[in-house]
Amino acid sequence: MFCFQCEQTAKGTGCTISGVCGKQPDVASLQDLLIHQLKGIGYLADSLRKIGIRDSEADIFTIEALFTTVTNVNFDSQAIIAVIKKGDTLKKRLSKLLIDSGADINNFPEAARFTIGSTETEMIAQGAEYGILSEQPNEDIRSLQQLLTYGLKGMAAYADHAYILGKTDDAIFAFFHEALSYLNNKEPAVDALVALVLKCGEINVRTMEILDEANTGRFGHPQPTQVSTAWKKGPAIIVSGHDLLDLEELLKQTEGKGVNVYTHGEMLPAHGYPQLKKYKHLAGHFGTAWQNQQKEFDNVPAVFLFTTNCIQKPRDSYFQNVFTTGLVGWPGVKHVKNHDFSEVINRAKELAGLPEKAGSTLTTGFxxxxxxxxxxxxxxxxxxxxxxxxxxxxxxxxxxxxxxxxxxxxxxxxxxxxxxxxxxxxxxxxxxxxxxxxxxxxxxxxxxxxxxxxxxxxxxxxxxxxxxxxxxxxxxxxxxxxxxxxxxxxxxxxxxxxxxxxxxxxxxxxxxxxxxxxxxxxxxxxxxxxxxxxxxxxxxxxxx
Known part of the structure; x- marks a missing residue:
């Protein structure tokens, strides 16, 4: 494996044995295969757009698949294989649409023509073949390609959050396909890559704008709010990540059931939104930032729900109390689908719950x-x-x-x-x-x-x-x-x-x-x- 997409990459150069984040070589290879597949899908979707055919499945698959490869999102090889298989079916359908319109398959880039392996072992080998260091010998060009790729991954996270709340912009989807399509170029121009990198920044401004509209439209504009870090006695669910819709659905389902809900990490600002802070059992904030979770969650008799990144390997003392939802995955951790948090709530009630504990006050909502x-x-x-x-x-x-x-x-x-x-x-x-x-x-x-x-x-x-x-x-x-x-x-x-x-x-x-x-x-x-x-x-x- 070779991965250097995060700041903590080994020795400041790249993870080659396993990821500092906890990513294993098989998952790294599968993510590399998924990115290669996305380049092919990007080419096909971009080409179809040029002849007036927009494919909404390709739009949504692209942002969800890219988000899946963001650091600390999904470590589950089986979940990633399922995404790759879905992408293969999509790629074949898009390819047929383009061929039926008169395109010559021989002119397609390799990423749009290849077939995924029939077994997990074959897919992992393919991913190793398509890794970061395999395609571009020029280091500066490869640097720009990765800068663009990582920009697309980050923007996909924001686009996905907006999409979940019903906000999209076709220009955003079009750029994803345009940029992924260009990444197939074996002899890319530096000026063209620089232009795409800056355009990625431009399109992300629009992406953050529609996400802001989605969040404030659904939950109201944040208000300056003091948030307690104290613990209330009783069953507790601690919500980590960034997804405000998941939090809202959980609050609805726990209302009146004697379960307190706490935010963790980047969920702290949720307390500022009027339509979230109105829930009296949104009890406060638990812990600090993501990298301290193993220490802070250890032996705590509560349930932990991860809605997006950043998840770390759960310790044995709380492994059975961890749930994921959305695109998050960890091998062996129970995954919640369709916002049905009944199992999460039942598990919280089974546990002893938090003891009463004094805390301090944090302020958010500006x-x-x-x-x-x-x-x-x-x-x-x-x-x-x-x-x-x-x-x-x-x-x-x-x-x-x-x-x-x-x-x-x-x-x-x-x-x-x-x-x-x-x-x-x-x-x-x-x-x-x-x-x-x-x-x-x-x-x-x-x-x-x-x-x-x-x-x-x-x-x-x-x-x-x-x-x-x-x-x-x-x-x-x-x-x-x-x-x-x-x-x-x-x-x-x-x-x-x-x-x-x-x-x-x-x-x-x-x-x-x-x-x-x-x-x-x-x-x-x-x-x-x-x-x-x-x-x-x-x-x-x-x-x-």
Missing amino acids: GHNAVLGVADKVVEAVKSGNVKHFFLVGGCDGAKPGRNYYTEFVEKTPKDTIVLTLACGKFRFNHLDLGTIGQLPRLLDVGQCNDAYSAVKIAQALAGAFGCGINDLPLSLVLSWYEQKAVVILLSLLYLGIKNIRLGPSLPAFITPGILSFLVENFNIKPISTAEEDLDAILNSKVA
Whole structure:
């Protein structure tokens, strides 16, 4: 196997024996086979679109299959094989449609013509043949290809969340097929790849926009909300991941049944949505970020429901209490289909339940609607000199050393600055009391990773109020990354022309020195150094 799609990849170069995430070689090969298959499906769907045929099954399969390969989503080889078999049937149908329209199968790329193996062993061997290092000898071109591929994976997650809530945009599906089709090119042009990478960022802005519309349309605009981390005595279900619809369905099914529901990880912002916070048995928030789950869940007499990434190998002490739903999978873990959470609820009632335990308070719910509602106060605070600078400090959390940088950075921000945050990286510092500037909290939790759209809306509104560009604002972005959703958010920021982004805790292994030079030259991306040095550089120079 060879995989280097996440920030924690082995030795900073690539996982070759097994994944640091827990992915085994057979699963890695099957995911590589699935990506190869998607390139073929992309070619067929893109070609059909060019003659006026749009295939909705191809649209949905593409985003679900890509999402399945995102880090910490699905580790179940049998589940992935089922996806590959479904894709093979789809590919054959699309191929026939194209041939019936007059196309010559001999002109199809190999990914659109190959047949999957008849056994699991054969499929695993095929995946190894189509791995990352097998097709493109030029490292810079391969780097751009993987940057595009990982951007597509991240965007697929957001597109799938929006689709589940009834929001789609055909231009998004069309781009998936266009980009996957181009990845079949054996001699790709660098300029064309760069253009597709930036277009991926552009299309992801639209994807996050429709997801924002889907979330706020269904659940209301987030409101600033204090969330308890205390435990209430009684049966408990702890919900991890990002899927708000799964949480809503669970809350409906547990209402009046004496079961408390807690959020975990990136589900914390759910407490800000009016149509979710109205449920009295949404009891609070459990634990911190995803990478601490094995320690935090150990021997806890509660049920754990994973709706999306990030799942880790469950320990024996709670393995039987873990359930997955949606695209998530772990071998041997029970999977919930069609939002029927009856078995989850029954298991929670069978357990002893949580004991009463004191906790602290976290605050969330500062989406773009809430912040822009007090935009006049924000603008006045800047004009009066009470607010000197804004920082967006957010992104993914992880276990790799160096992430304490973000805690130190936020702790050391001056008292006349405001920190916006989002995604699970917030758990490095969202327990801190930074105080207020007037009536404005100094720490504003914008939401989940996809709520980067809210942060962009806020920045654009401030730029409009001051009559300048985003890069001219007293605003600095200090980001942490771990997986592919963070990659596509970065691409969106680059598409928007945002410069001087600090990125850590380490730079992606799939970015070659040549491509890094391009990013530095055009966008002035830079790695984090130390909290003190970076704060000094930001606050005491003209370049943020």
